[in-house]
Amino acid sequence: MIVGILKEIKTEENRVSMTPAGVEVMTGKGHSVLVEALAGVGSGFSNEAYQSAGAEIVATPAEIYARAQMVMHVKEPQPSEYGMIREGQIVFTYFHFAAAEELTRAILKTGAIAIAYETITDAENTLPLLTPMSEVAGRMAAQQAAKYSERAQGGRGILLGGVPGVAPATVLVLGGGVVGTHAAQMACGLGAKVYLLDTNLTRLRHLAEVMPKNCFPMMSSPAAIRELVQEADVVIGAVLVHGTKAPKLVTREMLKGMKQGTVLVDVAIDQGGCFETSHPTTHTTPTYEVDGILHYCVANMPGAVPLTSTVALTNATLPYAAAIAAEDWREVVRKHPGIGAGVNIACGKVTYRGVAEAFGLEYTPVERFLIAIP
Numbered sequence: 001m002i003v004g005i006l007k008e009i010k011t012e013e014n015r016v017s018m019t020p021a022g023v024e025v026m027t028g029k030g031h032s033v034l035v036e037a038l039a040g041v042g043s044g045f046s047n048e049a050y051q052s053a054g055a056e057i058v059a060t061p062a063e064i065y066a067r068a069q070m071v072m073h074v075k076e077p078q079p080s081e082y083g084m085i086r087e088g089q090i091v092f093t094y095f096h097f098a099a100a101e102e103l104t105r106a107i108l109k110t111g112a113i114a115i116a117y118e119t120i121t122d123a124e125n126t127l128p129l130l131t132p133m134s135e136v137a138g139r140m141a142a143q144q145a146a147k148y149s150e151r152a153q154g155g156r157g158i159l160l161g162g163v164p165g166v167a168p169a170t171v172l173v174l175g176g177g178v179v180g181t182h183a184a185q186m187a188c189g190l191g192a193k194v195y196l197l198d199t200n201l202t203r204l205r206h207l208a209e210v211m212p213k214n215c216f217p218m219m220s221s222p223a224a225i226r227e228l229v230q231e232a233d234v235v236i237g238a239v240l241v242h243g244t245k246a247p248k249l250v251t252r253e254m255l256k257g258m259k260q261g262t263v264l265v266d267v268a269i270d271q272g273g274c275f276e277t278s279h280p281t282t283h284t285t286p287t288y289e290v291d292g293i294l295h296y297c298v299a300n301m302p303g304a305v306p307l308t309s310t311v312a313l314t315n316a317t318l319p320y321a322a323a324i325a326a327e328d329w330r331e332v333v334r335k336h337p338g339i340g341a342g343v344n345i346a347c348g349k350v351t352y353r354g355v356a357e358a359f360g361l362e363y364t365p366v367e368r369f370l371i372a373i374p
Contacts, residue, residue, distance in 0.1 A: 001325040002032045004068030005050075006061055007039040010075045012283035014042025014306035015313065017072040017093065018321070020053040022314040027054030031325050034058045034068055043310040065089070070325060074313065075300055076103055087111030088347070090329055092321060094118055094133075097344050098244045098358040099272040104345070105359075113329050113346050119243045120320060120342035127242070129320065129342075131178050132312035136302040138182030138238065141265045144296055145171065145234040146190060148263045148287060154294045156261035158233050161191025168192050168214075169233040174225070174249050174274060176203050176217065179267050180238035187234070188212040195228055225249055230257045237266040237274035243344075243354035245272040252276050252290070260292040269297045330369055340366050 003026060005018050016039045018026075023033045035055040037047060047057050058064050064071060065084035073093035077085065079102075085091060088111060095116040097104045107114050117129035127134075142160075149169065151157030162168035171187040173180045176198030184196045188211065196211065197220035198204055207217040218224060229235055229250060239246050246268035255277065268274040269281075277290045280299040287296050302309035320339060324332050333340035344352040349364040356363035 001070060002034065002068045003321070003325055004058075004064035004071040005033060005035040005039055005055070006064055006071055006073050007036040008042070008074055008303075009061075009078055009080070010300060010303075013075055013300050013303040015074040015300075015303050015310045016040045016043050016045065016306075017074050017313070017317070019043075019310055019314045020045055020049040020055075022318045022321075023050055023055045024053040025318060026322060026325070029322055029326075031322075032056070034064050036061055036064055040310075043306040045310075070321075072317075072321065074303075074310075076100065077107070079106070082106045082110065085110040085112050088113065090115060090324065092117070092317075092324065094270075095344060096270045097352070097355040099246075099270060101359050104350070104355060104361075107345050108348055108350065108361075111348050114344050115324065115329075115339070115342045116243075116344045116352075117317065117342070119344060119352060121338040123338070129313075129316050130240075132316045133302045133309065134178040134240075135182050136305065136309050136312060137267050138179040139186045140301045140304065141179070141183040141236045141238070141267050142171070142186030142190065144286075144298075144301075145187070145236060145263050145265050148265075148294055148296055149234060149261075151261075154261065154287060154289065155263050156233060156259060160187060160234070170195070170231050171234045171236065172225075172228045172232040173197065173236045173238055174220065175238035175240065175268075176200070176207055177238065177240055179240070180236070181207065181211075183236045183238055183265075183267070184211060184215050187236075188215050192234075195232075197224060197228075220249075222249075226254060226257075229254050229262075230259075232262060233259065234263045234265070235275075237264070237268050237278075239268050239274045240271065241354075243352055245358060246274040248274060248276045250275040250277075255291040255293045258293055261294060263294045263296065266295065266297045267301065269299050273297060333366060334370050 070090035149155035266278040350356040351366040
């Protein structure tokens with residue numbers, strides 16, 4: 001198969017969807033890899049490094065879309081790319097369709113096969129391609145919270161870990177999954193007092209056993225959130241509902257009872273955000289204020305640490321990219337149901353229930369396409 005690696009064009013996005021080491025693996029399996037010129041520069045990978053790995057450097061995204069049977073991105077295609085995507089072409093990237101109606105309808109019109117990193121599952125029914133970026137984003141959430149808690153950045157002027165004789169900051173983490181656990185670990189490591197909320201009692205028991213002593217796993221409820229946001233100096237939103245919009249757990253009304261300068265970090269912003277007052281921001285302008293509460297809602301947080309993120313992402317995506325490139329996508333789905341869970345749109349049909357429900361669109365199970373396989 002001809003595989004195209006595109007340069008990211010979303011604001012301040014420096015990751016790339018495959019490292020030169022990944023290209024070497026793909027070419028070693030007999031695939032041709034096209035890499036857009038300068039695609040890897042933001043992550044520290046030169047054109048020459050890709051050429052040495054066996055890639056062909058291509059000048060424009062239009063040529064990659066015209067030649068490649070599968071194109072790979074990190075973030076979703078941007079409006080300038082919609083017209084380049086071909087019918088039957090595989091687009092393999094993070095889409096987060098349920099929070100993006102314009103994107104959903106645009107990809108439907110192309111007739112392409114949209115395979116979303118974030119909904120592919122493995123044998124344990126976890127999300128292996130979402131996990132590495134969730135790990136990065138969770139750790140960054142605590143890091144950014146510490147930064148923006150500084151007075152010069154608009155925060156309360158509080159040190160997360162305190163000092164002897166001065167109490168540490170209180171950090172509230174909503175969601176005990178990958179993002180929330182990593183955020184809590186980092187905040188605990190800085191010395192903060194951390195409340196980690198989740199609705200799964202089994203998960204809470206596990207967290208109580210493995211997390212540091214300054215982390216307090218608790219059952220999440222509207223009442224618990226209302227109470228704890230008033231104590232918190234930082235609130236990190238780390239809630240994920242697979243393939244659908246994130247629930248709004250912190251309302252605007254709750255902001256009134258919070259301390260002025262409290263920092264909200266919404267890691268769920270790719271899925272619409274879990275704070276009612278959230279809207280996407282960029283690394284260029286990462287924060288804004290609502291009712292005296294500082295919001296950090298950058299939609300591509302791992303893009304700020306592209307070298308770490310690109311290597312971690314390639315480690316996870318490469319086996320799936322190789323499997324998809326090996327044969328007809330329908331045969332891949334038949335053999336690998338977990339990859340089938342990643343097919344959100346195919347040939348003008350929505351094949352992921354959460355996306356269809358988000359916008360009132362007809363849902364077509366991906367299995368319908370497998371009937372045509374002899």
